[in-house]
Amino acid sequence: MAAAAFMIRDGDIPGGNIMILEAGRVMGGSLDGAGDPASGYSMRGGRMLTTDNYECTWDLYRSIPSLNNPGKTVFEETIEFNERHKSNSMARLVDSRRAKVPVASMGFSMQDRVELLKLSETAEDGLGASCITDWLSTGFFQTPFWHMWATTFAFQPWHSAAEFRRYLHRFILEFSRIETLAGVKRTIYNQYDSLVLPLQKWLEAHGVRLLADCTVTDIDYRTDDDLLAVTGIRCRHQGKMEAIAVNSGDIVIVQNASMTDASSLGSMASAPKKLTKLDSGGWCLWEKLAEGRPEFGDPRAFNGNIAQSCWESFTVTLRNPAFFDGMYRFTGNEAGTGGLVTFKDSNWLMSIVLAHQPHFLNQPDDVQVFWGYALFPDRVGNYVPKPMDECNGEEILRELCGHLRFDLGVVESANCIPCRMPYITSMFMPRMPGDRPPPVPHGSGNLAFVSQFVEIPDDVVFTVEYSVRAAQMAVYELLGMDRAIPPVTPHDKSLSAEFQAVIKAFK
Numbered sequence: 282m283a284a285a286a287f288m289i290r291d292g293d294i295p296g297g298n299i300m301i302l303e304a305g306r307v308m309g310g311s312l313d314g315a316g317d318p319a320s321g322y323s324m325r326g327g328r329m330l331t332t333d334n335y336e337c338t339w340d341l342y343r344s345i346p347s348l349n350n351p352g353k354t355v356f357e358e359t360i361e362f363n364e365r366h367k368s369n370s371m372a373r374l375v376d377s378r379r380a381k382v383p384v385a386s387m388g389f390s391m392q393d394r395v396e397l398l399k400l401s402e403t404a405e406d407g408l409g410a411s412c413i414t415d416w417l418s419t420g421f422f423q424t425p426f427w428h429m430w431a432t433t434f435a436f437q438p439w440h441s442a443a444e445f446r447r448y449l450h451r452f453i454l455e456f457s458r459i460e461t462l463a464g465v466k467r468t469i470y471n472q473y474d475s476l477v478l479p480l481q482k483w484l485e486a487h488g489v490r491l492l493a494d495c496t497v498t499d500i501d502y503r504t505d506d507d508l509l510a511v512t513g514i515r516c517r518h519q520g521k522m523e524a525i526a527v528n529s530g531d532i533v534i535v536q537n538a539s540m541t542d543a544s545s546l547g548s549m550a551s552a553p554k555k556l557t558k559l560d561s562g563g564w565c566l567w568e569k570l571a572e573g574r575p576e577f578g579d580p581r582a583f584n585g586n587i588a589q590s591c592w593e594s595f596t597v598t599l600r601n602p603a604f605f606d607g608m609y610r611f612t613g614n615e616a617g618t619g620g621l622v623t624f625k626d627s628n629w630l631m632s633i634v635l636a637h638q639p640h641f642l643n644q645p646d647d648v649q650v651f652w653g654y655a656l657f658p659d660r661v662g663n664y665v666p667k668p669m670d671e672c673n674g675e676e677i678l679r680e681l682c683g684h685l686r687f688d689l690g691v692v693e694s695a696n697c698i699p700c701r702m703p704y705i706t707s708m709f710m711p712r713m714p715g716d717r718p719p720p721v722p723h724g725s726g727n728l729a730f731v732s733q734f735v736e737i738p739d740d741v742v743f744t745v746e747y748s749v750r751a752a753q754m755a756v757y758e759l760l761g762m763d764r765a766i767p768p769v770t771p772h773d774k775s776l777s778a779e780f781q782a783v784i785k786a787f788k
């Protein structure tokens with residue numbers, strides 16, 4: 282959708298010439314959010330954004346009108362909302378005694394500092410497919426810094442050292458405010474209502490055709506003078522196989538995989554089904570295209586180990602303010618000002634976020650919704666003797682109330698919908714250069730890739746920004762546009778010559 286918007290806004294392509302084929306029933310992919318008070322609300326994720334980064338995202342949303350604030354853009358309404366509701370977490374980490382952990386200090390030892398510096402100053406091509414644990418010792422993973430950083434950004438010790446290093450540089454401003462999350466910006470509602478819907482409406486108003494329930498299964502191409510040209514798209518639209526011709530001068534932008542592929546929802550009474558890419562087919566297209574074509578990357582680097590890339594989230598719909606009131610008394614944060622509360626000693630490594638209410642456009646005043654997640658769903662809980670991925674919503678609420686020492690009565694009428702995401706951190710898996718294709722792969726005439734699995738120098742995955750940047754790069758390059766893409770802001774002064782001289786002396 283971002284690519285379509287850049288084509289219209291910057292490439293002067295008429296919207297009527299653009300078609301989006303989407304496998305799901307609604308647009309927006311991972312930025313989903315749906316439901317009602319009766320059946321319960323559900324969203325796979327809740328996003329933290331910043332205005333110090335996210336250059337391409339805000340560049341896009343400076344052009345998209347708000348649906349609810351006439352005369353304003355989505356960017357303007359989001360900025361104004363964040364001026365009114367500033368993040369200032371007062372209970373970022375909670376321990377097993379339900380005590381708020383002091384987080385003013387990162388808790389680094391001298392060894393941690395030296396190792397962190399060494400990792401952050403090693404050039405990326407020197408890191409190969411190493412893991413974070415190859416660079417940092419055991420003690421580092423016990424520091425408040427790791428507990429906050431890992432649960433803010435969903436890192437695991439076995440994830441890519443190269444990606445972790447990129448995060449240290451890209452989000453360096455977060456170091457000094459990670460304990461309060463003061464740098465985090467939120468959308469007014471969930472991201473489907475606040476980001477997807479306005480963009481979709483804008484695209485529709487420009488005549489873009491959006492086809493849901495349409496899975497692209499293959500593409501046809503020919504090679505002219507070593508330049509690959511897509512000539513057709515094969516897709517399954519509402520159960521029927523169809524072929525779409527790609528004519529000379531057309532461009533094709535392919536989504537090569539998704540972090541929420543094979544995700545599944547449970548209910549108060551049942552755990553989510555354990556699906557894999559074989560059930561969903563979401564990785565299939567990239568696997569097919571990359572077969573025998575190293576310039577299209579290697580999906581196996583990312584999708585081969587669910588045990589290392591899976592976690593679960595859950596969305597809770599309440600009809601009784603007791604839970605929100607109890608959280609306010611405990612944390613000191615009104616909903617929408619606190620950000621993540623992480624139960625750092627919990628076996629599941631569970632966190633919850635109480636966003637500003639209402640969080641859904643159609644949410645009545647007497648209903649509250651919050652979201653949470655746990656990074657170790659394969660471990661037995663502290664209060665429920667089961668791994669989280671075998672638990673239904675009722676059991677997840679029981680575990681949560683255990684950590685909070687809340688009486689179960691506060692969630693008596695709650696509806697908790699769990700969501701299992703087997704590839705949620707697949708883009709953090711250790712990778713080698715070349716495992717991700719650039720948005721426009723070498724030798725491509727009219728084909729580009731967009732997703733979290735393309736290579737964009739210096740930018741970081743698991744962000745909306747990465748996908749929007751990929752879309753902007755793909756469009757500008759394929760259309761041969763002479764227009765600058767907003768650069769990754771160089772907040773990190775450690776890259777300066779002076780700093781490098783200090784590091785050299787230190788080594």
Ligand SMILES: Cc1cc2nc3c(=O)[nH]c(=O)nc-3n(C[C@H](O)[C@H](O)[C@H](O)COP(=O)(O)OP(=O)(O)OC[C@H]3O[C@@H](n4cnc5c(N)ncnc54)[C@H](O)[C@@H]3O)c2cc1C
Nearest residue numbers: 303304310311325326328329496497539732743744745748
């Ligand atoms: C739990 C969670 C928390 C997150 N937290 C944050 C955060 O705090 N901050 C942040 O910036 N980002 C966050 N993200 C990441 C962000 O949401 C994603 O990076 C971004 O939404 C990915 O967008 P995308 O369009 O590349 O891919 P997706 O959103 O994954 O969309 C891909 C779409 O392509 C479709 N598709 C795939 N293959 C085919 C095919 N063959 N044919 C037709 N359609 C196909 C899929 O159905 C899907 O709709 C989070 C994501 C999740 C899930």
